[in-house]
Amino acid sequence: MSGRSLDQPHRRIRITLVEPEGKINFAFILRLAKNFGIEDICVVKPRFSIKDPEVLRFATRGIDLIEKGKVVVRETLNDCLENSKVVVCTTSKERGSRDVLRVAVSPVFLSLILPRTGTITLIFGRESTGLTREELKVCDIVSVIETGTSYNVLNLSHAVAIYLYELTARRCETGVFGNECSNETYKAMLREAWKISSALGKDEAYLVLKRILARASLRGKECGVLYKLFKSIAKLLVKD
Amino acid sequence: MSGRSLDQPHRRIRITLVEPEGKINFAFILRLAKNFGIEDICVVKPRFSIKDPEVLRFATRGIDLIEKGKVVVRETLNDCLENSKVVVCTTSKERGSRDVLRVAVSPVFLSLILPRTGTITLIFGRESTGLTREELKVCDIVSVIETGTSYNVLNLSHAVAIYLYELTARRCETGVFGNECSNETYKAMLREAWKISSALGKDEAYLVLKRILARASLRGKECGVLYKLFKSIAKLLVKD
Numbered sequence: 492m493s494g495r496s497l498d499q500p501h502r503r504i505r506i507t508l509v510e511p512e513g514k515i516n517f518a519f520i521l522r523l524a525k526n527f528g529i530e531d532i533c534v535v536k537p538r539f540s541i542k543d544p545e546v547l548r549f550a551t552r553g554i555d556l557i558e559k560g561k562v563v564v565r566e567t568l569n570d571c572l573e574n575s576k577v578v579v580c581t582t583s584k585e586r587g588s589r590d591v592l593r594v595a596v597s598p599v600f601l602s603l604i605l606p607r608t609g610t611i612t613l614i615f616g617r618e619s620t621g622l623t624r625e626e627l628k629v630c631d632i633v634s635v636i637e638t639g640t641s642y643n644v645l646n647l648s649h650a651v652a653i654y655l656y657e658l659t660a661r662r663c664e665t666g667v668f669g670n671e672c673s674n675e676t677y678k679a680m681l682r683e684a685w686k687i688s689s690a691l692g693k694d695e696a697y698l699v700l701k702r703i704l705a706r707a708s709l710r711g712k713e714c715g716v717l718y719k720l721f722k723s724i725a726k727l728l729v730k731d
Numbered sequence: 732m733s734g735r736s737l738d739q740p741h742r743r744i745r746i747t748l749v750e751p752e753g754k755i756n757f758a759f760i761l762r763l764a765k766n767f768g769i770e771d772i773c774v775v776k777p778r779f780s781i782k783d784p785e786v787l788r789f790a791t792r793g794i795d796l797i798e799k800g801k802v803v804v805r806e807t808l809n810d811c812l813e814n815s816k817v818v819v820c821t822t823s824k825e826r827g828s829r830d831v832l833r834v835a836v837s838p839v840f841l842s843l844i845l846p847r848t849g850t851i852t853l854i855f856g857r858e859s860t861g862l863t864r865e866e867l868k869v870c871d872i873v874s875v876i877e878t879g880t881s882y883n884v885l886n887l888s889h890a891v892a893i894y895l896y897e898l899t900a901r902r903c904e905t906g907v908f909g910n911e912c913s914n915e916t917y918k919a920m921l922r923e924a925w926k927i928s929s930a931l932g933k934d935e936a937y938l939v940l941k942r943i944l945a946r947a948s949l950r951g952k953e954c955g956v957l958y959k960l961f962k963s964i965a966k967l968l969v970k971d
Contacts, residue, residue: 515755519886528880552882598896639899640768642792645892646759652889653896656838659879687964696960703947703957710834713939720936724927724964 502607504658505531506651507571507614509622512538514545516618519648521546521553521562527655531610532562533571568614568626576609580622580630581654583644592627595635598657604632605658613654618647670705672714680704680714683721690728742847744898745771746891747811747854749862752778754785756858759888761786761793761802767895771850772802773811808854808866816849816914817945820862820870821894823884831935832867835875836946838897844872844948845898846910853894858887868938871945910945912954920944920954923961930968 506529511517517537524532534541541562547554556562565571572578579601584593596604605611614630616622627633636653637643645653670677681701688697709717746769751757757777764772774781781802787794796802805811812818819841824833836844845851854870856862867873876893877883885893910917921941928937949957 519889522886523889525882526878526880526885528878551886636896638766638768638896640766642765645766646762646791649759649763649889649892652885652892656876656878656893656896688960691960691963693956693960693963696956699953699956700960703943703949703953707943707947708836708840709943710831712831713834713943716831716933716936716939717943720928720931720933720940723931723933724968728964728967 502605502658503531503610504529504655505533505571505575505610505612506655507533507535507568507612508537508647509535509568509614509626510538510617511615511647512618513647514539514543515549516646516648517541518546518549518553520651521550521556523553523648523652523655524556524561525551525553527659529655529659530556530559530561532556533612534562534564535568535571536566537564568629571614572612572629574610575612576606577632578612578614578630579605579632579634580614580616580627581634581636581650582616582621582627583635583650584621592624593633595633598634598636598654601632601634601654602657611658613658615647615651670709671711672709676714676718677704677709680718680721683718683725686725686729687721690725742845742898743771743850744769744895745773745811745815745850745852746895747773747775747808747852748777748887749775749808749854749866750778750857751855751887752858753887754779754783755789756886756888757781758786758789758793760891761790761796763793763888763892763895764796764801765791765793767899769895769899770796770799770801772796773852774802774804775808775811776806777804808869811854812852812869814850815852816846816917817872817910818852818854818870819845819872819874820854820856820867821874821876821890822856822861822867823875823890824861831939832864833873834942835873838874838876838894841872841874841894842897844910844946849914851898853898855887855891871941873942910949911951912949916954916958917944917949920958920961923958923965926965926969927961930965 506524541564582593582595636645636650684700685697688694746764781804822833822835876885876890924940925937928934
């Protein structure tokens with residue numbers, strides 16, 4: 492895992508759902524929370540029992556969160572804001588709106604500006620009508636997913652997927668895709684590539700090989716396979 | 732909108748689903764396709780009718796895609812690969828695997844290396860068992876969503892949401908590093924690579940070459956150099 496730890500301290504996300512209407516969406520959100528390591532879910536007046544059989548069926552391993560008491564049901568949105576460092580509302584209303592209440596930033600921008608520690612309360616509105624103006628007023632930041640089309644109203648749980656992906660999973664990205672070859676294998680591979688290129692009188696080809704090998708984020712297993720390939724070719728070309 | 736136009740030419744994504752099992756997932760994928768402006772969906776042997784009432788209920792405006800003939804049902808995965816510039820397989824199997832077939836990159840990395848034009852076929856496997864080894868072999872690139880937990884098996888339509896978000900909506904922030912080779916040169920290069928690998932009895936080496944070429948963000952000039960290098964080597968190896 493290139494030195495990253497799954498346990499490194501990071502911002503805690505509290506998923507807050509305001510009056511969710513669909514059991515399947517709710518179940519999928521539990522599964523997503525489990526996928527992305529979220530353990531703080533606050534639900535304001537859901538329109539169903541959070542232990543409905545349909546919820547349990549679609550939540551798969553997300554059921555753990557209910558069993559472990561990580562999902563709480565509350566009467567008001569305010570009850571879900573306790574200890575929040577930053578409160579983020581999500582909306583599907585266009586950023587271009589002249590309404591200052593709806594001025595919104597993208598998930599990527601959000602991931603850059605949110606503090607790295609503390610509780611971030613991420614609020615999602617009703618499937619049918621979203622968040623009210625009064626609800627939007629409690630937020631520090633509003634965010635919208637621009638889909639690049641005029642139909643950017645995502646289904647609730649799919650919006651949650653994208654926010655969790657952007658705000659949690661990518662924190663681990665840095666340095667993950669470096670070249671994994673050992674120095675010895677990498678250098679040996681380049682030596683064979685050089686033999687091949689010069690045997691064929693193609694100095695420029697060596698340069699290109701070197702460059703693309705450096706860019707291709709080689710995995711350990713691939714290094715060995717390529718080294719042996721280059722070595723076999725070189726042996727055939729240089730033996731005379 | 733940071734100066735970007737919704738109408739600018741961009742990579743076309745073909746969503747390809749191999750034997751999808753769940754109607755609700757399929758419906759959500761249609762809605763996501765509509766959200767993100769995808770108009771090319773190929774479905775290999777679905778386990779339900781694509782016009783099932785449950786599909787129509789959850790797809791909302793995604794129904795347009797069925798009505799307009801943008802969703803095709805095919806008998807084999809191969810039938811879905813026509814005119815692809817790059818074929819990407821998705822998997823939830825860990826990157827750490829020693830199996831060269833499953834060496835995978837993140838969605839972010841993918842968004843950086845995919846060419847800006849041409850058809851990208853993005854393949855998703857069965858909900859239950861994913862893609863087979865034979866299916867993984869047709870891919871140029873394998874990608875995995877790392878969720879930062881040990882449970883990174885996302886529900887199908889949520890994985891689709893994250894890929895579409897990463898590969899289309901954000902396309903305007905990226906796209907600088909796409910493969911610049913012409914289709915002809917690229918294919919010719921792969922043919923020569925195949926000749927070399929099979930002349931040496933190294934089938935796995937071909938797979939690795941194909942994969943690293945797809946990942947290396949080749950520039951136009953580099954394509955020509957590599958093609959000629961491979962051709963020279965192949966000529967020497969195969970002439971007997």
